[in-house]
Amino acid sequence: MSDPVFVIHGVANRDGTGFTAAVRALQSATGIAMEPVYWGDLGAEDRFIAATLPVRDTAPVPAAGSGSLLRDTAPDTFLPSFLFTEQPRIADQLAALAAGLRDELESDPGPLRDGPGHSGPDPDEVLACVAEEWPDTRWLSRTDDPTLLGEAGRALAHALLDTDTQEYAVYGHDGLRGEPGRLRELVRRRLRDFDRVAGAAIGAVAGRVNHAVRSRFGPGTTRFLGDVLVYQRHRDAIHARIRARIDEVDPKLGRGPERPVRVVAHSLGGVIAVDMATAGEPLWTERLVTFGSQAAFFHVCDPRGGQLLPYSGHAPVQLPASLGRWINLWEPLDMLAFAASQVFQLSDGSNPVDRPVPHAASTGMWTHSAYWDLPDVATAIAVAMDRDGIPTAAD
Incomplete structure (x- = not known):
């Protein structure tokens, strides 16, 4: 595969340069060409959050x-x-x-x-x-x-x-x-x-x-909520930013099943990736790896629309063919990570693969931002993005 993997960050990321450096480090760890997709400047205003926290x-x-x-x-x-x-x-x-x-x-x-x-x-x-x-x-x-x-x-x-x-x-x-x-x-x-x-x-x-x-935990959680609120109101603008970044590489990418994209996404970036892959005019996504993400949680609480039906509680929601494979990674202490396999079903009848990554003692208690440096995450991405290495729930 010659097309790069597009990496979408999550909440509370206001450092485009730092995000690019993190993607480059992940690229080195996986051996896969990657392109950072930065949208943090469109997120919530978080400079004054400390003023709202009781002491x-x-x-x-x-x-x-x-x-x-x-x-x-x-x-x-x-x-x-x-x-x-x-x-x-x-x-x-x-x-x-x-x-x-x-x-x-x-x-x-x-x-x-x-x-x-x-x-x-x-x-x-x-x-x-x-x-x-x-x-x-x-x-x-x-x-x-x-x-x-x-x-x-x-x-x-x-x-x-x-x-x-x-x-x-x-x-x-x-x-x-x-x-x-x-x-x-x-x-x-x-x-x-x-x-x-x-x-x-x-x-x-x-x-x-x-x-x-x-x-x-307060600042991280509060910034998460702030970006979620902004995304709900300005979803189209954020999607347009991501689409424009993909177009810079190749305008034909993701426009149809002939040239689907591969995406890695953290936190709210995973919600964005699923929303775009299941929209009325979808971003055709061949392979998706999310980590510390909330797509299933959001859909259960508030149906996302697009091509997705609400979750009934009796059967998983059918995903369109525009989302091919989905590996969802979660860290045991990450309070903002949710499972996807019980809520969604892929178009081929299989489910997204929920896979835990081991907790590293060096990450401390706030683990939502720790995925980028975990070797198990880099390994899972490398396997998932390999054409012959798609893992299944049984792996």
């Missing part, structure tokens, strides 16, 4: 006299819901807490049990008080972590066994044993203390996670 030190300050944010604000009003499971069963929570409390009371009775006529707090009485107060906790009642609950039980036992606490100085151990209301008051105080500590710890962790996620 930790701009959290709302509680009004004067309202108490701390953790004390007076419900957890789900300022923490992401993924930090919490569905409401746990109270019986399971109390069982986990009771295990820690009983273990501590039985194994470390403390000085109270050394006094004359004293046997220490009764675990059943303590647990009865805990059960009455439990629904009023904001944080402990929302966790099903047995380790955290067990440690809360142990800490509560220590508080009840500590003869130096102010509460014992006021109530005295006999008062606790003889007047359940006083025992309940002490349990209530300690549970509130533990609840605030748990809330502060969760809030601190959540703040760091929120900041880290937004700082590390």
Whole structure:
């Protein structure tokens, strides 16, 4: 094959020179002539995205006299819901807490049990008080972590066994044993203390996670969304840019089945390639390799039109003959990569080939842009673009 492979980039690419260098490196790795197709200057304005991202030190300050944010604000009003499971069963929570409390009371009775006529707090009485107060906790009642609950039980036992606490100085151990209301008051105080500590710890962790996620993944995800929005509005202009770049090589390329093109596309570039190959006047594409792409996801959410019917959920969508072969690569940690084989079917009755590429530890957690440097991607492209090397789903 003498015609080059056209490479279409994805989102958030505003460096045409850098993209050309990446394509040249991919060309060297595959041994296949390639032509970069740059459209990034038509993408979203992304210079000021950082101004829209919350930072930790701009959290709302509680009004004067309202108490701390953790004390007076419900957890789900300022923490992401993924930090919490569905409401746990109270019986399971109390069982986990009771295990820690009983273990501590039985194994470390403390000085109270050394006094004359004293046997220490009764675990059943303590647990009865805990059960009455439990629904009023904001944080402990929302966790099903047995380790955290067990440690809360142990800490509560220590508080009840500590003869130096102010509460014992006021109530005295006999008062606790003889007047359940006083025992309940002490349990209530300690549970509130533990609840605030748990809330502060969760809030601190959540703040760091929120900041880290937004700082590390936020800009990439936001630029992805920005370019998607621009592409939806200016699809024709971006398609025209790509068509013009192909025409610079040969105006006959992609105009019909006699001279189909070969395309490699990353991310939104894969959506663009599929849209063009299935349009009413298609870009005839003999072989397509996408990586980290979303064509199937977009079509399921919002049918792409052209020659494609909506996805029914019962059978894959038939692709026209203008899209010959399709290999779809995805990296396990890439949140923006989607499968294609269950949503689409090629005109010969086969499906696009979804193929994972191994995760490389050196790429870190944000892997959406890592494909360009992965040897497995270069190998898959080289095989797919070889006339005798089309892989199948069974390979």
